[in-house]
């Protein structure tokens with residue numbers, strides 16, 4: 283009787299130790315950073331955007347058209363205040 287209990291306890295302990303531990307799955311939801319296209323005001327993610335470099339500042343655009351517009355006339359196209 284005692285051996286059965288011991289065996290049972292041992293089995294449970296071993297099973298707990300041998301249980302594979304899954305690494306925590308990285309959750310990407312809610313962590314996606316968005317950038318505002320200053321030309322048309324659309325929000326874009328870093329992956330989907332066209333990045334322009336203006337005086338050391340990285341600006342994200344929804345398309346190359348917006349990038350070109352901004353490059354041609356940054357003062358008038360920028361909606362920043």
Ligand SMILES: [Zn+2]
Pocket residue numbers: 319321322323324343344345348
């Ligand atoms: Zn745009």
